[in-house]
Amino acid sequence: MTANLPLKRTEIYLDNNATTPVLPCAAAAVQHHMMQSFGNPSSVHATGIKAKVELEATRQLARQLIGAGNGEVVFNSGATEGIQAAVLSALTKAKAEGRTGAGTLLLYGATEHKAVPQSLQHWNELLGLEASLCAIPVDRHGRLCQRFIAEHLPKAAVICTMAANNETGVMQDLAALEVCIRQHRPDIPWLVDCVQALGKMTLDLQRTSIDYAPFSGHKLYAPKGIGFLYVRAGAHYQPLIVGGGQESGLRSGTENLPGVAALHAIFSELLKTEGSVFQPASRLWQYRDQLLTALRQVFPELVLNSDAPYAVPTTINFSVPGFYSKDIMDLFDAAGIRVSSGSACSSKVPSSFVLDAMGLEAWRSQGSIRLSFGPAMTSAECQQACQRILELAAVVQKHCLVLTDATPTLEWHTKGLTQLKHEGLCSYLLVCPETRAAVVIDAALPLLGRLQAMIKGQQLQLQAVLDTHQHPDHASVRSELCTLLQLDCRHPTDALGWPVDSDSLSCGQYRLQRLDTPGHCPGANSYLLYQQQVLRAAFVGDLLLPGGVGRTDLAGGDAKALQQSLQQLQTLVQPDTVLLSSHDYAQRFFTTLAIACEEQPLLQALLQDALPVEDWQQAANAQARQLQALEQHFCGLVEVMPTDAKATIAPEQLAEFVQQHTDLQVIDVREPHEQSAGALAPYLPAACTVLEVPLSKLCHRLSHADWQQDTPLLMVCRTGNRSLVACQVLARLGFRQLYNLKGGMALIS
Secondary structure, eight states, rough: OOOOOOSOOOOEEBBTTTOOOOOOHHHHHHHHHHHTTTOTTTTHHHHHHHHHHHHHHHHHHHHHHOOOSSSEEESSSOHHHHHHHHHHHHHHHHHTTTOOOOOEEEEEEETTTTTTHHHHHHHHTTOOOOOOOEEEEETSSSSSHHHHHHHHHGGGEEEESSSTTTTOBBBHHHHHHHHHHHHOOOTTTTEEEOTTTTTTTTTGGGSOOOOEEEEEEEGGGGTOEEEEEOTTTTTOOOSSSSSSTGGGGTTTTTOOHHHHHHHHHHHHHHHHHHOOOOOOOOHHHHHHHHHHHHHHHHHOOOOOOTTTTOOOTTTTEEOTTTOOOHHHHHHHHTTTTTTTEOBBBOSSOOBBBHHHHHOOHHHHHHEEEEEETTTOOOOHHHHHHHHHHHHHHHHHHHHTTTOSSOOOOOOGGGGGGEEEETTTTTEEEOOOTOOEEEEEEEGGGGHHHHHHHHHHTTEEEEEEEEEEOTTTOOOHHHHHHHHHHHHOOOOOTTSSSTTTTTTTTEEEEEEEEEEEOSSTTTEEEEEEEEEEEEEEEEEOOOOOOOOEBBBBBSOOOOOHHHHHHHHHHHHSSTTTTTEEEBSSSSSSOOOOHHHHHOOHHHHHHHTTTOHHHHHHHHHHHHHHHHHHSSTTTSBOOOOOOOOOOEEEEEEGGGHHHHOTTTTTTEEEEEHHHHHHOOSSGGGGTTTTOEOOOGGGGHHHHHTTTTTTTTTTTTESSSSSSHHHHHHHHHHHTTTTOEETTTTGGGGOO
């Protein structure tokens, strides 16, 4: 049970590259121009003239700030619109010059913000250029390859680069790029994304041949929806929006004067010679060093993915061996620290396309975190952020997320059965709390570090490392884990790690019984888990999956043997015994025979001998062919079931909902380190009782069958996604009053 805490945690915001808070001076300017100086700059009366004066005064400040010279400064809605206008201008010029067809290249940096290549693709198709998009490679520091540029410029219609990368903070050497570009193509339109440059880099665009440079207000303490585009004098320009003639006909539509007024306040601060809220570069580097020192106290093996002299000081992009981005994101978010990952979602583990383009190792790309602070950060804010980060060191050590010399305490989350998952792979750690004895079942390579940290960190006594079978889709890491953990291997074992000449293996109060279950492959085992003579669960490998039957078309597969193994399993387990597989493709976590038979009529017929062997073989082969068409489901067939929570509870409904359900049980399904980093109870009505059941411990909880299926359960996680998964899992087991908190802690904290 989680005790109420006296205070809710304040938010530490360290994601300024995504967006920034609005500075008080900018917010005051917005309010003033919304309430008092609200005139239309196109109006000729006094109120409109005052608005026009503000508009042009801000334009002059922008010119001074970026060194625009006699170039144009066009106010717009932000960087994305600026990129669109610049790309449209460049490509209409290319079309007029006859630069079309697949041989024409549209060059852009491989680490550009997605707005650039997507804009190029959009206007390329819309204008019918049929040109070829071409990404300029970068080195391990994120710098563009000038040799590649020089080689491909003669065939290019446009080149797009960045001043500073939004994910890594890497600065491009614009002076060197200009020499390269203009030496080979003096006439090519050149777009430079300057969104992350203001306040962090010195700009003097009039001394360059940059044609277009977009800027965005909300990246530098102004509101969202305001920005501007620099256009070099003489550069071809095609208006993106027409129909009013505003901005000298370059961008029609009534100007966002409150937004422009906010920019006026920001630009004025940036141009101050003293007393500005914006810090000099030397101070920003000091802040970076302080934050990095705190981060390394939490993660001693932290690796920077970008650093001086290649990056601006305000962006810290790092990875930690053994951690995926989501792991650190969840931990930081629970502690009220807002950072971001550089990952783009995919069907598998998310990875950073920026770090991939830099050629960094996969673990760094899949584990990258971006911590970004703004150039107006104060010393007090930096100290507060460092202190909050340092508090996580104890959480990380307590939950054995990293190996330390700290005195171990066997936390509740380590006791009993823990299910660790990676994509579709499942690994299990069984721990007896009294004896600290432990057994690992179906260790997967991506989870090797986590298992090592948990076992060594808790000083568990490893009894065995078992595989249920030889996995066709990945190599066993049993021997590697035994070596890492220095398992005493004096007693001989079979190829799966089971002690020779024994059908039983003790793990303190637990006992495992081996069962021969071939069929998916020869020599496969299942392990029945007993606690004080009570059958708690069974590890069935790929004999039976949550939602499917194991494949038999792989090397050594035998449909008849699989049928006999399933029938044998049926005689030894109860219909509601928790069955744990080595794969889970549909986020179901486990199954039971009762559920499996209900979901799969084929299995029901198989167990009842209602199918001739040849029909079962034919059905198994048909299933195998279907599996071959679903490459990601290598070892079994899964069909996602349309189960869901009974209802989604919005945060504003929570208090009334709790009053209506006096027997409500709130279930916090976040992982233990998240629960320690930030408790849920302070954000809930006082009447709520909170039970902490991480998804990784769900199989342990349900194997003890002490939940009443009629009890109303409100599932909560960080965002509402994992809690919905928990609802789906419990719904399959017959729970009838399942509710999900919309948006999770993100909307109530």
